[in-house]
């Protein structure tokens with residue numbers, strides 16, 4: 368009888384459990400039972416690339432500690448949907464109230480650059496949106512302020528796209544026409560971020576569920592961590608939120624996705640509503656029992 372090939376391989380319940388445990392352990396991403404076929408379709412190209420005949424052999428290889436392949440598996444299962452100015456009301460709140468407040472605090476009490484972090488930045492759209500906003504609005508009004516903008520993601524392939532700064536029309540659909548004119552160049556069908564904006568952002572790999580990675584991120588004035596907590600289970604989500612809380616400077620702000628609700632929080636972040644946008648602020652006297 369002919370041996371089945373990788374293209375014909377199917378993911379049994381048992382091997383699904385093994386692969387989903389690996390993904391959860393290395394990225395915090397949770398695949399509930401009903402997402403078995405999604406995991407199967409995301410992982411199958413890895414079987415073909417690695418020339419292994421079935422999911423069982425592939426899982427064996429990962430469990431033996433093939434760290435390069437584990438990173439590729441994580442790249443394969445992440446959902447990277449993003450866009451510039453994805454939640455426009457958040458950027459309005461930043462321009463109208465939050466960034467001016469942070470500038471004031473810097474001028475009166477804080478030293479050093481204003482530090483902004485796009486956590487789980489995918490292809491960089493959000494980090495560059497922040498850079499454009501700073502460059503166009505707050506920067507000219509406060510020419511002596513310095514800014515550091517960091518974009519991080521667990522997916523190393525998507526970070527390469529972020530560094531390249533080339534986008535399709537769909538990604539820039541929310542960009543105001545004046546920003547599109549001033550901060551993008553056209554190259555055929557692509558919209559390419561202006562080098563001056565690209566130079567404002569540093570992209571690095573970071574796993575939000577890795578305590579060591581998170582300890583390196585401190586004293587941020589603003590963190591945008593949108594549309595990623597939804598992929599974690601309750602325990603990972605709780606741990607990530609604690610990490611983000613510690614990464615904020617007292618008085619700093621956190622945004623999650625426009626339609627994400629954090630529910631009951633076990634970190635003392637204060638919800639602050641700005642028109643249509645909900646932000647979370649770390650109180651100036653807040654603390655959290657620290658494992659960091």
Ligand SMILES: C[S@@+](CC[C@H](N)C(=O)[O-])C[C@H]1O[C@@H](n2cnc3c(N)ncnc32)[C@H](O)[C@@H]1O
Nearest residue numbers: 394445448449487489521522574575593594595
């Ligand atoms: C749906 S995208 C959201 C992108 C952007 N934040 C936005 O709202 O447009 C989710 C991103 O989270 C990243 N991600 C998933 N698990 C992660 C983890 N454990 N640490 C860091 N990034 C992670 C994925 O690689 C993906 O790029």
